[in-house]
Amino acid sequence: MEPISHEGLGRLLKLEDNLQTPHVVFSHTDLKESKDLESGGTIKVGKVFDLPPSPLGLDSEKAPYLQLSENIAVLDNAYSIQPKKLVEIAAEFRSEAGYSRLLYAPAVEPSQMPILAYLGVDIFDDLNVELRSSTGWILESGEWIKQNTQIDDLFSHNRSELNRWILRIRNAISNGKLRELVEITSLHNPRVSQILHHSALLLIEKGARVHSTIRSNDLSLNHPAILDFQNRLSNYEPPAQNMVLLILPCSARKPYFKSSSHKRFFNTLREVENHLALHVVSVTSPLGLVPRELEFCYPAAHYDIAVTGKWSASEIEMLRSQLIKLNPTKHYAKAIVHAGSSSKIMTELVKELGIDVVDTRVDRPSSYEGLEILQNIARMTLSDIPILNTKDRAKGEAKGLANFQYGENSDFLVNSEISGRMPYKLRCGDLAAMSPVVGGFGLTLKGGIEYSLQGGPIIIAENFKLVGDLFAVGVKSYKGNWNIGDQVVIKQNDIVTAVGIAKMVPEEMISMNRGVAVEVRHHA
Amino acid sequence: MPEAFVPLTDFVNESKSIPRDHPLDKPVAKWVEEEVLDGKIVEAGVVILRTRGCYWSIKEGCSMCGYFNDTVPGGVSDDMLREQWKKVRSTLRGKKYAKIYTSGSFIDPTEVPFNFADEVMSDMSNMGIEKVLIESLPEFVNPKNFAYTNAPKLEIAIGLESSNPVVLDKSVNKRLRWSHYVKVCKLARDNGAEVKAYILLKPPYLSEKEAIEDAVQSAIDTAPYVDKISINPVNVQKNTVVEKLWFRNEWTAPWLWSVIEVLKRCEDLPVRVYSDPTGGGTRRGAHNCHDCNKRLLEALKNHRLGSGDLKGLHCNCKSRWNTLVKQSKLRRNGSEPHGYRSGFAGSRHF
Numbered sequence A: 001m002e003p004i005s006h007e008g009l010g011r012l013l014k015l016e017d018n019l020q021t022p023h024v025v026f027s028h029t030d031l032k033e034s035k036d037l038e039s040g041g042t043i044k045v046g047k048v049f050d051l052p053p054s055p056l057g058l059d060s061e062k063a064p065y066l067q068l069s070e071n072i073a074v075l076d077n078a079y080s081i082q083p084k085k086l087v088e089i090a091a092e093f094r095s096e097a098g099y100s101r102l103l104y105a106p107a108v109e110p111s112q113m114p115i116l117a118y119l120g121v122d123i124f125d126d127l128n129v130e131l132r133s134s135t136g137w138i139l140e141s142g143e144w145i146k147q148n149t150q151i152d153d154l155f156s157h158n159r160s161e162l163n164r165w166i167l168r169i170r171n172a173i174s175n176g177k178l179r180e181l182v183e184i185t186s187l188h189n190p191r192v193s194q195i196l197h198h199s200a201l202l203l204i205e206k207g208a209r210v211h212s213t214i215r216s217n218d219l220s221l222n223h224p225a226i227l228d229f230q231n232r233l234s235n236y237e238p239p240a241q242n243m244v245l246l247i248l249p250c251s252a253r254k255p256y257f258k259s260s261s262h263k264r265f266f267n268t269l270r271e272v273e274n275h276l277a278l279h280v281v282s283v284t285s286p287l288g289l290v291p292r293e294l295e296f297c298y299p300a301a302h303y304d305i306a307v308t309g310k311w312s313a314s315e316i317e318m319l320r321s322q323l324i325k326l327n328p329t330k331h332y333a334k335a336i337v338h339a340g341s342s343s344k345i346m347t348e349l350v351k352e353l354g355i356d357v358v359d360t361r362v363d364r365p366s367s368y369e370g371l372e373i374l375q376n377i378a379r380m381t382l383s384d385i386p387i388l389n390t391k392d393r394a395k396g397e398a399k400g401l402a403n404f405q406y407g408e409n410s411d412f413l414v415n416s417e418i419s420g421r422m423p424y425k426l427r428c429g430d431l432a433a434m435s436p437v438v439g440g441f442g443l444t445l446k447g448g449i450e451y452s453l454q455g456g457p458i459i460i461a462e463n464f465k466l467v468g469d470l471f472a473v474g475v476k477s478y479k480g481n482w483n484i485g486d487q488v489v490i491k492q493n494d495i496v497t498a499v500g501i502a503k504m505v506p507e508e509m510i511s512m513n514r515g516v517a518v519e520v521r522h523h524a
Numbered sequence B: 001m002p003e004a005f006v007p008l009t010d011f012v013n014e015s016k017s018i019p020r021d022h023p024l025d026k027p028v029a030k031w032v033e034e035e036v037l038d039g040k041i042v043e044a045g046v047v048i049l050r051t052r053g054c055y056w057s058i059k060e061g062c063s064m065c066g067y068f069n070d071t072v073p074g075g076v077s078d079d080m081l082r083e084q085w086k087k088v089r090s091t092l093r094g095k096k097y098a099k100i101y102t103s104g105s106f107i108d109p110t111e112v113p114f115n116f117a118d119e120v121m122s123d124m125s126n127m128g129i130e131k132v133l134i135e136s137l138p139e140f141v142n143p144k145n146f147a148y149t150n151a152p153k154l155e156i157a158i159g160l161e162s163s164n165p166v167v168l169d170k171s172v173n174k175r176l177r178w179s180h181y182v183k184v185c186k187l188a189r190d191n192g193a194e195v196k197a198y199i200l201l202k203p204p205y206l207s208e209k210e211a212i213e214d215a216v217q218s219a220i221d222t223a224p225y226v227d228k229i230s231i232n233p234v235n236v237q238k239n240t241v242v243e244k245l246w247f248r249n250e251w252t253a254p255w256l257w258s259v260i261e262v263l264k265r266c267e268d269l270p271v272r273v274y275s276d277p278t279g280g281g282t283r284r285g286a287h288n289c290h291d292c293n294k295r296l297l298e299a300l301k302n303h304r305l306g307s308g309d310l311k312g313l314h315c316n317c318k319s320r321w322n323t324l325v326k327q328s329k330l331r332r333n334g335s336e337p338h339g340y341r342s343g344f345a346g347s348r349h350f
């Protein structure tokens, strides 16, 4: 088997005989029942594999949760396990089953297949589809509908539809849109929406960080990448002390600084003396607040939302908590709010913290009049703020970004020779440079060496001349932990020979014999 | 015991709760029902006495049995048992057949003291009762436990549940060896008692198909050693493993079609095989769809009393049952989607 792509805890595997997961088996041809109570029958996924016996006498709420045969792990009762418990169990899927066993969930409803695939289930069946078919229901995009027209062989009709549904799930994984499919199926399905709700933390902790665009909606407030971004804002510090916080609206174009409105803001403000002491933070849903330095970081540059100009109670609560994470009372001398329809609420929230704040009260922030008002207010506000020079500002920018991206392991970057300016030219000596692909500081080979000394994740590869990407077959062992999408260092013969982006999780690299383990960015 | 037994034992114990307080001088229940005696339909007086309850239930218990809910853990004194007996005599008077249940074993002398049992047997004999049905675990079927001074003809119902040791160990949690069961049946019959076997239909974890096959095979195995066989479809009793699995939708009560299937496949056995499903027609008991529950229960009753057969029964839900049975082993548990028996009519299910 070869992992082709990942999303959440789900995986698209290429199997022998041109099969791919998530895969559906058809009970009449692919499943064989056992002869007695103590064996489990067989399942055909290309080859015929033994199934483990069914869980006689066991309590489904107690570990171990999966029944294992040599090649298959079965998640029994997936259809009915309580949503919260199911997520708890999903956290143990791979520690119980490993990566080389296919995870099969028998007798689940088509509507639950996307969320189960998102949590890591590889194989489904048509058992419930057969029962529905025998009562005259028609499957349509994962949902059951009652229709008056007669269909001759309803079961075979519904099986074809089930095949299309599975194909849609598989395509969703390869296009980074499984989350969207899960959200769609959750809309009118309380069970799916509960499972999704409870899985947020697990997905942050173990889910793949693939940089796919988040086309967001109300459900996206719980998207793991969004929660993760919001949590890590506590690690962030503005470039310098006593700056003026300038809250601007977000833009449809990402990163914001590339949008025409933000270019106008910039051109207006750079005419103001000491404009470097303004710190731009954009207000946006569902992320909350995005400081300029973090505009490249995933998912700040990768989301899309229908702007309504209205903030819901839960969004306001989220904005309040994000503002507190920014710790304005500690870092800023004053604040200006120039955020159009979001100005009123942001001004109130800043005031709550006891900071001196001016609302420009402009409805159209990037209009000619709006820009003029902004320039005047900025000039007045900055008049008594200490001068911030280019060099200190750049240093502070690099520090904020490095802390946000690398957390506790960021010292090697913070202490390096910082040069250049946000956005593209900022560098940490010869250790790291801004990279839109990485979404922040991308490590150079030398940076990789330093990172590995600071406790960054290391993959130890077999001894061969590494050209291009590192494949799973070449992985010997590893140190540290990472998620798919994180930067990792490759060592061969105790020497760092490459840095790149992980395409598999740690144990998966060891278990798999095929597939890209690390997409290499720099070779020795 | 092999280690594989442990999880179910824990599960049984965790599912239980301490029985609530019951008045000690009142029986659990009493009623009158129809029965067959010497080929004729007669009225039978039925009584459930409140006792300490089943010793096995106190120690571990069976996965489907909730009778401990009616017991008194500290035990019931002889005086209180005599008070209870006074209150049930009117139900028994004038009957030829009596069924005296406890929530345990009537011939376990530590549960029902022998002297008390001997008194009530004499009393019933003097009332003109011709036959008494009592229940016991196999381990108490010892002639000295039922050597009464003066008693009606004894019929001892002994729970076999299943003749398959795997079912007993991993589904029922009952420590019973087949050879021992055969031995005590012979012992009871050699000492003048008749033996009635209880066989479960669809104990927890089994699928509908496995359940049917297990009940049929158990009946075939048991027939030579007993006088009649009662097929007991498992129903959902409070604070049991079965109830937990049922709440979690990992198991559903058997279909009435399955009960009928088992009885049909036992037609040629040399003993009477019948079923009187507890809680039949409800979600907690054996049931089909709303359209046919009543009809099928009526047919089962007539079959039990020898006044009707099981031919010519039809309903739309039978083809659904058939589809489920065929795939049920592949589902790997005893469940089916909510609402399936009535064709998912009425509400939206996913």
Ligand SMILES: [Zn+2]
Pocket: B288, B289, B290, B291, B292, B293, B315, B316, B317, B318
């Ligand atoms: Zn019916």
